[in-house]
Amino acid sequence: MMKLKSKRFCRGSFKFGNGGNSVKGGEKRCGNNDNTIISEIKWELRPGGMLVQKRESSGSSVGEGMITVRVSTVSECHDVSIESTSTFGELKMILSLITSLEPREQRLLFKGKEREDDEYLHMVGVKDKDKVLLLEDPAIKEMKKLHRLAGTQQIGTPYCTISV
Numbered sequence: 001m002m003k004l005k006s007k008r009f010c011r012g013s014f015k016f017g018n019g020g021n022s023v024k025g026g027e028k029r030c031g032n033n034d035n036t037i038i039s040e041i042k043w044e045l046r047p048g049g050m051l052v053q054k055r056e057s058s059g060s061s062v063g064e065g066m067i068t069v070r071v072s073t074v075s076e077c078h079d080v081s082i083e084s085t086s087t088f089g090e091l092k093m094i095l096s097l098i099t100s101l102e103p104r105e106q107r108l109l110f111k112g113k114e115r116e117d118d119e120y121l122h123m124v125g126v127k128d129k130d131k132v133l134l135l136e137d138p139a140i141k142e143m144k145k146l147h148r149l150a151g152t153q154q155i156g157t158p159y160c161t162i163s164v
Helices: 088-099 138-152
Strands: 043-045 051-053 066-072 077-083 106-110 131-136
Touching (some): 077 088, 088 106
Parallel strands (some): 066 131
């Protein structure tokens, strides 16, 4: 069983001025001789449209700043610095410069699932130094192979003559 201690909140002093009860940094004192300090609440709008109370930490919260993502292919590994609020599509654009694979030819997997281009890194849970797997799309890989084979074969005459 938990015991909760109730706190007394003051009324009225916030709407019509603070009656000389103000202190530093937007904080207000409650009551006449009470030393309780109440601070103003700051709000922020998240990418998903949710309105939440703003965090007080200095840049270390999820969804802020640059992160380094380790992208590994079958034979290589690349460290890519990107904003944590970027999408997987934006990560594909950066990887196209590094790997010379077009973004439509790339498949990115994180935590065992293929991720869509419009999914945000921080919403999926990608943090600093996390690993993302880059695979080439198998259908496009087969098409390239067929184009290579068709390019090396000699094109013969379209008809043959049969003599009896």
